Amino acid sequence: MVCGADLIYAQEAKAVSCQYCGQAGTSLICCPDGHYVCDSCHGAGSLAVLEKLAGRVRGAAPEQILEELLQLPALPMHGPEHHPMVALALLLAVAKAGRHIPDNAVAEALRRGMQVPGGACGYLGGCGAGISLGVAVSLLTGATPLKGKERALANRASALGLIAAGDGEARCCKRALRNAVREGRRFLGEELGIDLPAATGRAICRDVARNRECAMTRCSYFPPGEGPL
Template identity: 40%
Template sequence: MGDRDKCMEGCMVCGRELVYAARPTAHTCVYCGRQEEAYLYCPAGHYVCDACHRQDAIEAIKQICLASDSRDPLFIADAVMDLPFVPMHGPEHHALVPAALVAAWANSLGLPKDGLVAEAIKRGGSVPGGVCGRYGACGAGIGVGVGVSVMLAATPMSGAEWGLANQVTAVALASIGRQGGPRCCKRTTRLALLAAMDFLRDRQGVTWSGEAPGKKACRHHRRNRQCQLAACPFYPA
C-alpha cells in the first residue's frame, strides 16, 4: 500500500503549502483526470481530488480495523495515522474516525464487524475535505456521529438512536471548537474519539480499553506546519 512518490504534507504532488480559497475554481485532478470545482489547490497548479487523496489510506483503515482486536479506538486510529503513506491532513481522517470507533465498539461486544466497518468507511469517506472551515463542522466530529449511527442502525426515522447520533456529534464538535484552529486532522481525530468514548461510556455503558487514552504524546507535530505547539493538549511535554 502507498505511493512513495506522493508528498504527505501540503500538495501531494510537490509538497508546497496549499491555497485555501474563499470561492471555488475549476481544477483537474492530476491522478485521475476528474474535473471539478474546488476550494483547495496547489499554487503550482496541481490539484488532487478527495478520492485520490484518501485512496491509499482507505485500504489501510479497512485492513487495520478488521485485523485489530483492540477495544481502544484511539489505539486503532494511531496505528493508521502512524503509517508513512497516510497524509498529515485530509479527508481520509473523516473515514478513519467512524471506522476506528465502530471497530473498537464491535470488539468490546464481541460482534462481527466486517459490514459495520465497511459502512462506516463508506459514509465517513463521503464527507468532503475542508468542511471544518467551510461548513463549520469538522469531518472528525461528523465522523463520530457516523460511527454511532452505524452502531445503532439509526435512520432519519429513528427515535432515540437518531438523537444519540446527533448528540455525540455535538459533543465532539464542541470539544474540537473549544481548542480552536488552525486545523490539524491528527488533533481533531483524537479530540473527536475522546469525546465519543466518554459519551458512549456514560450513555451506553460501553467499556473501552487503554491506559490514559489520548494522553500519549503526538508523534506528528513536526510534520504539521501550523501546529499549535504547546497549546495543543497532545503536544509532547
C-alpha cells in the first residue's frame, strides 16, 4: 500500500510501526523497505464504503451478493477487508429471503470480521473467510460462549469454511470467500432451515492478473479459455 513492493511473509516477528497511524507493534508481514500498515489502517478506507455498498445490493443469492461486494472500489487483492464479506453476503441474502436478521447484523459482522488479523490463514490456521461463515451463524442464532447448541453451530460452520480454504493452494482471498459462501448457503439450509437461492452459473475471477500466487487453471473461478499467464 505504500511503495508497491512484494511483502515478506516471515517466520519470525519483527518490531514495526504503522506508516499511517504510527502504532507500534510486531508483525510477521512487512515490506523489504521497512514499510508497515496495521490492519485498522489497511481497511479504514474500505469499511465505511463496504457498509454503504451492503445497503444497496441487488442480488438474492449469497453468491451474487458476494460478487457485488467484491466490486468495492480500490479493494486490495488480499487483506483483512475481505474477512467480513462472507458473513455480509449470507446475512443480506437471509434478509432478502424475508427472514429476520438482528438489527445490528451488518455493523456487527464488519466489527467481528475485522478482528481476524491479516495473514491468519497461514499463521493461525484460521482463514478469515471461514471464520466469517461462523460469524454469520453466530449472529443468526444469537450464539455466545455460554449457549451450547448455538456455539456448536457457529464452530461447525467455521470448520466447514476452513476446510474449504484448505485447498492446497497459496492464499487467495477471493477464492476463499467464494468457497466459504457456497458452503455457507448449504449449511444454512441444512442446519438452520434457511433455504437461499443459488446463483446460476459460476463466478468468473477478474483478478487473475494482479494475483501473483494465482492457482490459474486449478481454480474453479479461473476465466474459461485462458491458459497460464
